Amino acid sequence: MLAFFNVLALSFFINLTYSQTTKCQNRAGGGNADWAILYKAPGQATGKIIEATDAARDWQDGAQPLNNNAQHSFATALQHVVGDNQNVKFLAYNNAPPGVPSIKTKSNSKGIIILSIAPATDSAAWIVHTVPGFPAAKTGYNWPLAENARGHLLICLTISESQINAIAASLLLVQPVIYYNDIPKTETAGMPYFNKLADGKISTLPPFTSRQTIRTQDPRNPVTVHIYSKSESSKYEIYRKVIVKVLKKTIKVWSRRDSKLKGDYRGSQRHI
Structure with missing residues (x-):
């Protein structure tokens, strides 16, 4: 009986750990990836993906159509943006926010910063994309089918939480429309740029262009990423x-x- 409870406890721990997805995912959404890039050409429903766990590092057909709510990279990476997990928090921005028919903005940036607030965990991801009205927060996965007619790009980077402040510094210049943020300030106490971004404190002073550098989280083969941004004043x-x-x-x-x-x-x- 004791052995049974040990197995049960181990199984529960594994399932709980897996359910807290705050990293990029492989092609089929079945495992963590250091990075993933998906391009969907106009008129396609699935697209092509290249991601870090593929040894050939070559473009492959997507595992599922993007409107499927499971079993592909970005559906799994977004599961706690469109769903709920008490240990996963995120900030989402989009110049065409979900459920808002028209909004006046100076930006066309779209993306999500996701992180885990579980104790002793350093797990985060940054997703950048081109899809208007997507993803809606906490209301289930809902790919806008009208966007299948257009070409779209989705990029996911698995990062350490320490990289979030540099990302926020680049976003401050482009003045994104933040439509959801539940990241507690206790998680970002040492991130002044992120706190300015979350509070809507947009700089109106030079410099009006920025280059920030971040690295993905893979300890063996991290990818260095340079982020270029500029404000409308530039x-x-x-x-x-x-x-x-x-x-x-x-x-x-x-x-x-x-x-x-x-x-x-x-x-x-x-x-x-």
Whole structure:
């Protein structure tokens, strides 16, 4: 009988640990990944994914259509954004927030910062995406089917909580529309930029461009990520004036608006 209870306790612990998803997920949503990138072309329901656990590091077909609420990378990564877990908290931002028909904003940024508040746990993820009205907080997974007609990109990075402040510093410049935040201040006491972001304290003083650097959490092979951002006060065209100079590479940029690169990319359903 004692052995039975030991097994039961171990099983409960494993299930509880697994249920607290605050990391990126592999292609099928069945295990943690250091990072994952999914591109869905216009007219597709599934898309292509590349993620850290794939030894070939090559693009694969998505495991499920994005409107499925399970068994694919981003459905699992978002399960405690669309559902509830007392140890998982998050901040979500979107210039077209779920359930809001129209909003005036200076930003087109979309993403979620997710972290665990479980004791002795350092687990977090940052998801950046292009999908308007997604994901709705705490109301179940609901991919907007109308967005299947458009191309979309979703990027997930598994990070340590110490990286969140640098992410917040970059977001302050782009003035995101925060539509949900339940991250307690006790978790962010040493994160001044995050607290400014959560409180809506947007800087109006220079500098108007920023480069922040973060690293993914994999202790063996972390990925260094550079984040470039600029405020609307900056007249810089960020691709030509900033990114090309840093990369020292030729890049190609597509715009649905016109053939000219501008310092302002805002507009209805205009993604670059």
